[in-house]
Amino acid sequence: MGVLEITADENVKIRVGDKLKGRVAFVTGGTRGIGEAICRSLASQGATIAAGYSGNDQKAEEFRERFTKTYSTPVSIHKGNVGNPEDCRGRVAEVIEKYGRLDILVNNAGITIDKTVLKMTDDDWYDVLNVNLSGAFFLSQAALRHMAERGSGRIVNVSSVIGETGNIGQANYAASKSGMFGLTKTLAREACLLLARSGKLNDPEGIGLTINTVTPGFIATEMVEHIPEKVMTQILSHIPLGRLGKPQEVARIVHFLSADASSYITGQVWGVNGGMDM
Ligand SMILES: NC(=O)c1ccc[n+]([C@@H]2O[C@H](COP(=O)([O-])OP(=O)(O)OC[C@H]3O[C@@H](n4cnc5c(N)ncnc54)[C@H](OP(=O)(O)O)[C@@H]3O)[C@@H](O)[C@H]2O)c1
Numbered sequence: 001m002g003v004l005e006i007t008a009d010e011n012v013k014i015r016v017g018d019k020l021k022g023r024v025a026f027v028t029g030g031t032r033g034i035g036e037a038i039c040r041s042l043a044s045q046g047a048t049i050a051a052g053y054s055g056n057d058q059k060a061e062e063f064r065e066r067f068t069k070t071y072s073t074p075v076s077i078h079k080g081n082v083g084n085p086e087d088c089r090g091r092v093a094e095v096i097e098k099y100g101r102l103d104i105l106v107n108n109a110g111i112t113i114d115k116t117v118l119k120m121t122d123d124d125w126y127d128v129l130n131v132n133l134s135g136a137f138f139l140s141q142a143a144l145r146h147m148a149e150r151g152s153g154r155i156v157n158v159s160s161v162i163g164e165t166g167n168i169g170q171a172n173y174a175a176s177k178s179g180m181f182g183l184t185k186t187l188a189r190e191a192c193l194l195l196a197r198s199g200k201l202n203d204p205e206g207i208g209l210t211i212n213t214v215t216p217g218f219i220a221t222e223m224v225e226h227i228p229e230k231v232m233t234q235i236l237s238h239i240p241l242g243r244l245g246k247p248q249e250v251a252r253i254v255h256f257l258s259a260d261a262s263s264y265i266t267g268q269v270w271g272v273n274g275g276m277d278m
Helices: 032-045 056-068 085-099 122-150 169-195 229-237 246-260
Strands: 004-005 013-016 025-028 047-051 075-079 104-107 153-158 209-216 269-272
Touching: 004 269, 013 246, 025 032, 025 085, 025 229, 032 047, 032 056, 032 246, 047 085, 047 122, 056 075, 056 269, 075 085, 104 122, 104 246, 122 169, 122 209, 153 169, 153 246, 209 246, 246 269
Parallel strands: 025 047, 025 104, 047 075, 104 153, 153 209, 209 269
Antiparallel strands: 004 013
16 A cells, blocks of 8 residues: 556556545546546546446547556446436446446536537537536436445536636536536435435444535646637636646546545535636
């Protein structure tokens, strides 16, 4: 425990420990970008990882290969569209069936289809809402049932600073991401109610059932690659820290909220945005 290791492909120092040993984490959109960094961070403390993705089999296989080179903890990949309620229920059931439990759900999968309001089509609106918000609801619903029965669990939703500020060309994305705040707070309250009813709230032996949200600012992943240079210069000028965030810097907060010791934090929104919202 407590060894420092340099990962071969990321050249990032990670602390290897066993605080999440025996825990099973399902990270949607876990094969790339922020999701991959979350998988790595949770695995660095021994969690078993189930990583979801939608269609890019090659990237998913590459993720599995990279991951198994660095971590000895079990990993599996799960294909499904989080915009489809049946896929959400099916993938959660698949993970529970495979590992016998689900301790941590990270609703990270998300998409953008950017257009100004006057140009946005019905499909542009519904597609983003379905994947980003309805997906988080249906996955959480399936996970909550299982977690409430067991009396413990963690759900972390990956929202966005855009859900707090809005953004030109992102009405669908901003609405989906701010929708996560209400979803998080309601899930958090209902989780407490479920545990109270089963006599498991504040079980001295337990770690509780918490639901929180993180709001990343602009993070260096494929999602922001298409932003034109001129627009990026303008974005950077609004970030007090003067740079994009790194996926690991978001993963760090997700990991913190997923930890057993974070049992008194629920229904909260955590910013990771270089000071953008000050
Ligand atoms: N990057 C940023 O600046 C930023 C800022 C704030 C918030 N966020 C949020 O952070 C999360 C991750 O962003 P990212 O930049 O890491 O994204 P990314 O690099 O584009 O990766 C997206 C991941 O989500 C999966 N995915 C996409 N649509 C899906 C669907 N319908 N069903 C299941 N999985 C799906 C992708 O699978 P495939 O590989 O199969 O396509 C991939 O694994 C998103 O929710 C995003 O809104 C990002």
